[in-house]
Amino acid sequence: MQDAQQSAAQVSLDALRPRVLSCTQCPLAETRSNVVFGEGNPDADVLLIGEGPGEVEDQTGRPFVGPAGQKLDDVLASVNIARETVYIGNIVKCRPPGNRVPNRAEMEACFPYLESQIAFIKPALIVTLGNTSTQWLMPDIPGITKSHGSFYSWRGGILLFPMFHPSYLLRNPSREKGSPKYLTWLDIQKVSKWIDEYRRAKDA
Numbered sequence: 498m499q500d501a502q503q504s505a506a507q508v509s510l511d512a513l514r515p516r517v518l519s520c521t522q523c524p525l526a527e528t529r530s531n532v533v534f535g536e537g538n539p540d541a542d543v544l545l546i547g548e549g550p551g552e553v554e555d556q557t558g559r560p561f562v563g564p565a566g567q568k569l570d571d572v573l574a575s576v577n578i579a580r581e582t583v584y585i586g587n588i589v590k591c592r593p594p595g596n597r598v599p600n601r602a603e604m605e606a607c608f609p610y611l612e613s614q615i616a617f618i619k620p621a622l623i624v625t626l627g628n629t630s631t632q633w634l635m636p637d638i639p640g641i642t643k644s645h646g647s648f649y650s651w652r653g654g655i656l657l658f659p660m661f662h663p664s665y666l667l668r669n670p671s672r673e674k675g676s677p678k679y680l681t682w683l684d685i686q687k688v689s690k691w692i693d694e695y696r697r698a699k700d701a
Contacts, residue, residue, distance in 0.1 A: 506539035509617040513610065517590060523606040525591035525599075531558035535586030535614060542695060543583045543688070544620035545569075546611070547662060548629040549599050555592035560585045561663070568663035569626070572681060576689035584618050586611060588630050598629055608633075615655075621695055623655055624688060627662030646684045648691075658691075660684045 518532045533550040536559060545561075553563030561569050570580055589599040589607045599607075615623070625631040628641040635657060638644045644659045651657040661677045661684075669677045 506617045506619070510539055510614065513613055513617070517610050520590075520607075520610070523591075523603045525589065525593060525603055528594050529591040530555045532590050533558055533560050533587060533592075534590060535560055535584065537580070537584035538582055539584065539618060541582065541584040541618055541620055543578075543622045543624060543692065544615065544618055545583055545585045545624045545626060546630045546634070547585075547587045547626040549587050549589040549596075550592040551596055551664075552592070560587055564667060565663040568666055572663065572666075572685050575682065576685050578685075578689060578692070584614075584620065586614060588633055604633055620655060622688070622691060623651060623657045625657060625659045627665065631657075631659040645680065646687060656691075658684075658688060660688075 514534055517534050520526060520532065531554075533554050547561065547565075550560065551563045551565065554560055554566070560566070569585075573580055573583070588604050588611065590610060591607075593599050593603070623634070625634060631638070631641050631644060634651060635644075635649055638649060638659075641659055641661060645661055647659070649657045649659075661681050666678050666681060672678050
């Protein structure tokens with residue numbers, strides 16, 4: 498049954514991909530090199546959502562493979578979460594010029610694609626990376642400096658867990674207690690604990 502569910506999710510994602518890759522719904526299509534569809538386990542329990550592609554992502558068509566992506570890999574590896582076991586995407590799938598924050602119209606144009614991905618993958622936990630993705634999905638909760646590290650209910654069935662964006666950690670390299678890196682270490686341990694408990698419950 499699990500293999501059948503995974504295959505169904507992958508088939509659905511594969512069917513969606515051409516629509517996303519050819520999208521011209523907003524002006525970001527005019528300046529992109531590649532659409533960054535997202536990647537990972539189509540049957541993942543955990544979906545990570547960032548803001549939008551950066552320069553390296555725009556060049557490669559893959560999410561979180563530049564400096565921020567390498568930092569994300571380090572954060573995941575610190576608690577033995579393999580990148581290939583989760584799914585990784587962004588609010589917008591084309592790079593905003595100069596890595597600026599995507600505007601509301603751009604996010605509104607792209608969000609139906611992400612909603613479809615969420616529906617196909619059926620994650621139990623969404624980890625939002627940074628303030629943009631956190632506030633877009635849950636505009637009524639505090640900003641990332643206050644909301645990070647807490648679990649919220651999103652649309653009645655999925656848990657949402659905000660964390661600092663990896664690029665923020667690069668700009669704030671201190672490891673002292675209370676620093677973004679220190680807080681992220683605490684946060685990713687909570688994610689790891691949740692994964693362990695969720696999978697034990699599934700297997701019970």
